[in-house]
Amino acid sequence: MATFVFRNQTVEPFFGYGGVTYSGYDDISVIPDDVDRYIWFYQVPVNADSAQLAQEIESYNAKLDLVLDAAGDKPFIVFSLVNLFKLRLTGDEMAVEEAIADFNSHAVQLAATRHNVKWVDFGEFTSRYDSFMLINWKYYLMSQTMLNPKLAHEFQAWWERTQAEFVLQRKKCLVLDLDNTLWGGVLGEDGIDGIQLGGDYPGKAYSYWQKSLLQLSRNGVILAVCSKNNESDVQEAWDKNAAMVLKREHFGALRINWEDKATNLRAMAEELNIGLDSMVFVDDNPAERELVKQLLPQVEVPDFPEKPYQLMPFFKSLVDKYFRIYAVTAEDLAKTSQYRANALRKAEQSRFTDIEDYLYSLDIAIDVIPADAHNLPRIAQMTQKTNQFNLTTRRYTEDEVRQCLNNGWHVFCIAVRDRFGDNGITGTVFLKPVDELTVEVDELLLSCRILGRGIEEAFFKTVLNLLRLDGYRKVKAAYLPTAKNGQTADFFDRMGMTCVDQGSDGTKCYQMELNDIFEIKNYYNIRVL
Amino acid sequence: MREVFGTEEVTTASSQKNCEQWDSLRHLTLASELEDSLNIELEPEEIAEMTDFSKVIEMLKTKL
Known part of the structure; x- marks a missing residue:
């Protein structure tokens, strides 16, 4: 260069x-x-x-x-x-x-x-x-x-x-123990006001540490709790200990129980819809750390400082190693509340008898937006970070996306909101014209935060309808398998495309004629901007 | 010297005059590298004198 x-x-x-x-x-x-x-x-x-x-x-x-x-x-x-x-x-x-x-x-x-x-x-x-x-x-x-x-x-x-x-993929979630990690002492033994938090040293050290962690969550890192404790004791400490900085609402997921921590981490990864390799686990107990290291080698497990006065340099090392990125996007900032809203959505889901009924109740609004200077950093970021719902997993820098646009590609992103919250820009598609009538899907991805609501189908069909209006009559696509995108292996099949070639590595090539308008379920409120 | 100048064409006959890469900046890089690898200190006047290969060797002999 x-x-x-x-x-x-x-x-x-x-x-x-x-x-x-x-x-x-x-x-x-x-x-x-x-x-x-x-x-x-x-x-x-x-x-x-x-x-x-x-x-x-x-x-x-x-x-x-x-x-x-x-x-x-x-x-x-x-x-x-x-x-x-x-x-x-x-x-x-x-x-x-x-x-x-x-x-x-x-x-x-x-x-x-x-x-x-x-x-x-x-x-x-x-x-x-x-x-x-x-x-x-x-x-x-x-x-x-x-x-x-x-x-x-x-x-x-x-x-x-x-x-x-500049292009680093940072970790998404920091999982924290409670006793002797977020505060000094053991809640079950020392009581709500007996734990060390606030006031003079060592309580002061834990206050600084909690305040720093709060800042981290405001910058888009999801905080989670994994602690062997009675949940009611912890809730009481959150409610009544005036020195507590981090409370229930700051955590995207909680596992306060007596199960082994590896099982808990696995369950939280599933609940948050993130990979285990996006997690960092912080616990003062070397035995717990060792267990997680052994059973879940994908999770990062840093050593915990021996002394409370080492917590701030420890925090800095966490940031340096796992959580710093160059620029924070607005989507990052809203992430913890989005993950929490997702948990609410899941609770809601159990009250409906059929999934369509539930989706209807969500008031899902999808804006399909052509790539522009405002959303381009986020589009590039998504190609860098998205692993699960990602058909080709092609990583693009901001410059490369700009290059695609200069070469006449159609690049769209979607902003999704529903009655539980605004998910922001959470999906993108890159379409590369092959000739006047044919267009190829170079990349299609959705953030895992919005999966499970049929949005991928509504998005893709909307885009196909747009292409048809633009005069395209044929669309090509490919699925490139990775360790993480197995859930998308049959996506194009489900969209009615014909698989014309299949490689021994699982790669699949598709094509389809664009003759008719695709019907899209009426419970999505779709706007093309 | 080959590493500093980024060329294989360094011989005992090389000098600041006949070696294109041996410019004043790389000359200082050379001095700095020599100081570090041989654990010596070169004075500015001494660095200025080392204008060709043999003078570099002579200077180093006085230091080691």
């Missing part, structure tokens, strides 16, 4: 020469367009005149904006500024720090509002070293490279990992 780096210092030792070209020092006059992506990697210059230095840093905002506007749509990675050499002649001199903070929040803002901009926290790298290690004055004065070139190898390793996170 050809990369162009905007820089104000020598950074060649860090990004190397392979496929990388560089701007002049603090030079934005040349913006080559024959590259695949841009990187903005400025360093804070050395200048004892802090007022002047602050002004110089402030000028980077406008420069970055200018370059962004001119660089167009290509991926643009902005490194945050880190002051490697903090020189303050007077105690109250904050202008430089403020200018740096200003630039960094500007960069975060840009990443949030422009789909092609990603922000990289350079401080995450530099915070691992002390200032003597970070700057090598000899090399700085010889070659204008503030960051010690001896860190080049470590920088490259870090940078590679960071880039991998």
Whole structure:
């Protein structure tokens, strides 16, 4: 991938020469367009005149904006500024720090509002070293490279990992034990007010930990409880212990019983409709951890800290290893409440005699939306993350989706809501025109959150009707088996398509004439936008 | 040196003048790599003197 780096210092030792070209020092006059992506990697210059230095840093905002506007749509990675050499002649001199903070929040803002901009926290790298290690004055004065070139190898390793996170599939669910995990002590022995939570250490450590976990759930990670306890005791603790941060409503699933934890985890994975390999299990008891490790090797089981004061670094390591992604989408944020709404739906289901009756009662509304700049990140994210209802499991980055659109493909997504909640954008289809009359289904997927309501059928048939209106008369499709998408093996058969070829690996090719309009059940309220 | 310059065409006759990849930046990378792998310190003046292969070797002899 050809990369162009905007820089104000020598950074060649860090990004190397392979496929990388560089701007002049603090030079934005040349913006080559024959590259695949841009990187903005400025360093804070050395200048004892802090007022002047602050002004110089402030000028980077406008420069970055200018370059962004001119660089167009290509991926643009902005490194945050880190002051490697903090020189303050007077105690109250904050202008430089403020200018740096200003630039960094500007960069975060840009990443949030422009789909092609990603922000990289350079401080995450530099915070691992002390200032003597970070700057090598000899090399700085010889070659204008503030960051010690001896860190080049470590920088490259870090940078590679960071880039991998751009497309990382993070874990979806964090399963927590209660006693000596979410609070200190044992509820059944110490009582509701005897457990350690809030107040001074060690209770304070558990408060911080719970608050941090709450933040995690607000960022789209499902929290769940798996504890050997009496559920009524726990409910009482949730109700009556004033220091409790995490309560019933923050958990997407609960197993508070005396069954073995492997069985409980399996049941919760099913209830939440996620894979075991999307779960992380946290328990202070090494025996429980070992049991889960042995019986469910797909589940991640990190060691639990020995001391409560180690909980915050432990939390950070959880985030770093399992739960950080580059950008949180609105769908992520609403996820826990959606999973809870799903549990309500399941309860509702048992009260109806037939499934159609039930579906009718749900008031399901499906919006079929053509791909656009707003939903494109979510569409790419779904292709990366969806495993179960996924016919071809082709993974696309945002750029590749954009490429598909540029090549004339039809890409739709669906937003689904019902009377229990808004599921947001939860399905997509990629249609690749073969010729004027024929179109091929390149990818079709639905998030597992909305399965079990016949939405896949309504969606696909709506799309086929649209294609027919567009003049297409023939549709081709393929099912590519994976370890996880077995439930879709006969989907195209059920849609009335003819299987024309079958590979020894289970791959199936289909086609169908588009002659008639497909009828869609009237309990879906479908809008084509 | 081959690794730093990214070319196999490094010989005892190579110098900053006749080796295209041996530019000032890679020269510093070379110095940095030598410092690290041999656990020595090179002064800026010394780095500046190492303009060809034999001078690099000479400099290293004084350090080891």
